[in-house]
Amino acid sequence: MSEFKNVTIIREANVYFNGGVTSRTIIFDSGCKKTLGVMMPGDYEFNTGSAELMEILSGDLDVLLPGADSWQTIKGGESFDVPANAAFKLKVKSLTDYCCSFLD
Amino acid sequence: MSEFKNVTIIREANVYFNGGVTSRTIIFDSGCKKTLGVMMPGDYEFNTGSAELMEILSGDLDVLLPGADSWQTIKGGESFDVPANAAFKLKVKSLTDYCCSFLD
Numbered sequence: 575m576s577e578f579k580n581v582t583i584i585r586e587a588n589v590y591f592n593g594g595v596t597s598r599t600i601i602f603d604s605g606c607k608k609t610l611g612v613m614m615p616g617d618y619e620f621n622t623g624s625a626e627l628m629e630i631l632s633g634d635l636d637v638l639l640p641g642a643d644s645w646q647t648i649k650g651g652e653s654f655d656v657p658a659n660a661a662f663k664l665k666v667k668s669l670t671d672y673c674c675s676f677l678d
Numbered sequence: 679m680s681e682f683k684n685v686t687i688i689r690e691a692n693v694y695f696n697g698g699v700t701s702r703t704i705i706f707d708s709g710c711k712k713t714l715g716v717m718m719p720g721d722y723e724f725n726t727g728s729a730e731l732m733e734i735l736s737g738d739l740d741v742l743l744p745g746a747d748s749w750q751t752i753k754g755g756e757s758f759d760v761p762a763n764a765a766f767k768l769k770v771k772s773l774t775d776y777c778c779s780f781l782d
Contacts, residue, residue, distance in 0.1 A: 673689060
């Protein structure tokens with residue numbers, strides 16, 4: 575368990591894929607933004623605006639990163655980067671808890 | 679949309695009912711604690727420790743409060759109180775976004 579201190583949290587959830595993916599947005603004093611989210615098992619495709627660091631807190635998924643030929647397996651405690659203005663695909667195999675940091 | 683400022687958020691999600699209900703815990707300077715959560719459609723029974731104020735930000739559910747004979751319909755923008763050390767049942771009819779405040 576860890577925590578973020580002195581943050582602002584948007585009260586309302588972000589809901590994607592009929593609730594397959596939900597998150598809350600937190601904003602730091604520096605203006606940096608992260609989302610803390612949960613993904614139910616399923617297949618998803620996301621489009622980035624900013625570059626993102628996806629930290630997987632718990633769960634199991636495969637990710638197809640932009641330009642990649644093969645899927646990469648990611649488990650709790652691992653992370654991956656996604657460039658700005660790109661699409662990536664996920665196969666979420668078990669309920670996945672994540673922290674997404676927006677990098678620019 | 680509204681926000682809570684200067685809070686601490688526990689990074690890891692709380693997961694109940696195989697992900698049917700997930701939430702994040704936020705702690706205020708005063709020590710007060712709330713959870714911001716999402717409930718997928720389904721039937722759930724919860725047990726309280728502290729008394730709780732459940733604010734439904736969006737969604738539709740029926741609640742059977744402790745000692746009540748009949749179910750009460752609750753929609754986004756409405757709320758209900760649950761006493762400490764009690765059990766209550768929910769029938770969540772559409773994805774429900776909530777804010778739960780622990781009152782003692």
